[in-house]
Amino acid sequence: MRVILAMFLGALGIAAEVSVAEVWSRATVPGQEAGAIFARITGGDVDDRLLGAASEAAATVELHEHAMGQDGVGQMREIAGGLAIPAGGRVDLKPRSYHIMLIGLRAPLAKGATVPVTLRFERAGAQRIEALVLDPWAMAFDDR
């Protein structure tokens, strides 16, 4: 079905690209070194891969994954090789799962402000997005 749709849209000259929506972050307090950015990524016509991200808001930006160790200890690790975004699929960067980590914040993330981020996809290339800063306890984009 997906292939037929892709062919149909292709024939019309409308090729769907990876799209990113509902981009948000959590407010931080002065001195807090790190922040996280969450988003909903929808795959385009072809399989793609989120390779990395950059932002003026932090010294370093990395893709991280949260995992639960066998002893109930939470672990956070950089995602090696990027994050697969399947054609027509949806990948949520969300709490307790994947996030874009801002390391070495240049200024605290203030509630209501926006954080510019550039995502780098293997096929779709660079995409500029803006994360809306929500409360420190927010769990989703509409959690306000």
Place this chain on the structure above:
Amino acid sequence: MKIPIITTAVAAILVIAAAWAVSEHRRTHHDGRSGIPAAEADAPPEFALTASDGRSVTAASLRGTVCLIYFGFTTCPDVCPTELGWMMRTLRQLGPIADAVQPIFISVDPERDTPAKLSAYAAAFHPRMLALTGTPDQVKAAADAFGVVYRKQTPVSQQPGFYLIDHTMTTFVLDREGRIVHRLASADTTPEQAAAMLRALAGGAP
């Protein structure tokens, strides 16, 4: 014909054993007191730490108050805000009874979590949240008393000197005698369920 029967029997035993192991794991990891020996469950964890305002806080000084305690660090961008947010939502569910519950954040990162940073961080989640820290030895002793594990990651980030800390993600509920009566996590328990547990503990007159 015999081999398939034996195979089936072995498979059945394995399935039953696996089911038991899973239920045992859930019981010991999620159900407050039932999975650990009574003596251990009844012995209140002892600790001596310092609040972000400089006050000394010990297990004894908190007796008489129902407490919610979570160990974490302010550089943690995902899990700690998630669990502290869950704590805040739980208190919100309690209404006026929330005043009888003390929310507490204990930093496992005494090197980076300064009192000033901790004060601001705790206040961002709840105006009455107490943020505690101490010397590395005091923090280790407190974590040990609760069975909390934390370990600094080998720095893998491209940011020089930056590190994260893997840590237990449990919120402990202490009764007025300072005993651990529940071990909770936002992934397993809703704020409504946690609020019902707290209402049973803190609802009556102290």
